[in-house]
Amino acid sequence: MTPTALIAEDEPLLAAALQADLASLWPELVIAANVGDGLSAVAQALALRPSVCFLDIRMPGQTGLEAAQALAEDWPADAPFPLLVFVTAYDQYAVSAFEAQAVDYLVKPVETARLAACIKRLQTRLADRRAEAAPAAAGLASAIDQLRALLSAPGAGPGAAPGTAGAASPPRLEVIQAGVGNTVHLVPVAEVLYFEAADKYVRVVTADREHLIRLSLRELLPQLDAQVFWQVHRGLVVRASAIATAVRDESGKVFLSLRGRNERLTASRLYAHLFKGM
Missing domain, CATH: 3.40.50.2300 (Response regulator)
Structure with missing residues (x-):
């Protein structure tokens, strides 16, 4: 060929x-x-x-x-x-x-x-x-x-700049400030179930509400605890403790169900290794 x-x-x-x-x-x-x-x-x-x-x-x-x-x-x-x-x-x-x-x-x-x-x-x-x-x-x-x-290599991940290997991590984010008109909603990160990229915004989803923030997922990720929030797709970061089940299909993708929520989320093949039985 x-x-x-x-x-x-x-x-x-x-x-x-x-x-x-x-x-x-x-x-x-x-x-x-x-x-x-x-x-x-x-x-x-x-x-x-x-x-x-x-x-x-x-x-x-x-x-x-x-x-x-x-x-x-x-x-x-x-x-x-x-x-x-x-x-x-x-x-x-x-x-x-x-x-x-x-x-x-x-x-x-x-x-x-x-x-x-x-x-x-x-x-x-x-x-x-x-x-x-x-x-x-x-x-x-x-x-x-x-x-x-x-x-996962230091200094070589998406958005990393030349010479950033070993640079100090930004402080952990504790509260999300989501603005709607003249109102700013203060959303504790401890209440967030998942973050999802949505065009130029990120959806911030809690158990009972969702907000939009004008921040890219690339900018948000370094401010989250990677042990608490797992990136499962290039546009999706989920609180690990909120995941109830993970089901893998024939193509290698993994479908996630959350505790207390009806929607089903998709984890890509690149992150399927996170979901293995103990």
Whole structure:
């Protein structure tokens, strides 16, 4: 099969240079799409199912890591998951984190020799896939394991800035201030059952009410106790003690029921490992 690739890079000159170098070093590769933001990268990758995705770490809408996370959560289990290459301007600490998790990377400005080495690695992996004829689900499971480790690496998670490894954590949030018109509702975090991303807002759901706050989940997460609130999807954080049952389906997703609530929440494959019997 002819290999295909998606390039996600918000700097047009860098995107054009990468595409030109790929055409020279890997002429068989077909560039299926060239996009400039993370949301478009996810949409196009899901639609086109390329063999390889080159994802810039810093992009509007979603970072490259968040785009990869979205792909892992939404990718169909019967399709081969693309090989991921992160394009980064991170410092050496973060680059080492990428390398340690066996996810390839390119450092800006991309050097020809480094790109050639990356291409060789990609070609080998694609050839191995064809030779082994491994089930698509196996490749997806492997990618999920790599992303899970990468997202938990210090200084390499979504939204992390270069050189932030070991930075002091922000203070724990005790009260949510939810404004409605001229009124501000003070919601104790101890009463919150879950937080859910909703466009530019976050839904704050308690046992008897819900509020909207103009804050991204990315900004909110560092202020929550990770032992108390579990991220179970890129857009959903749930109080662990509020979960009554967790049921896994054939695709690897997990459906959660809450104590005292009727709705059913979905945990993605990336976070399914949180729900294992003791």
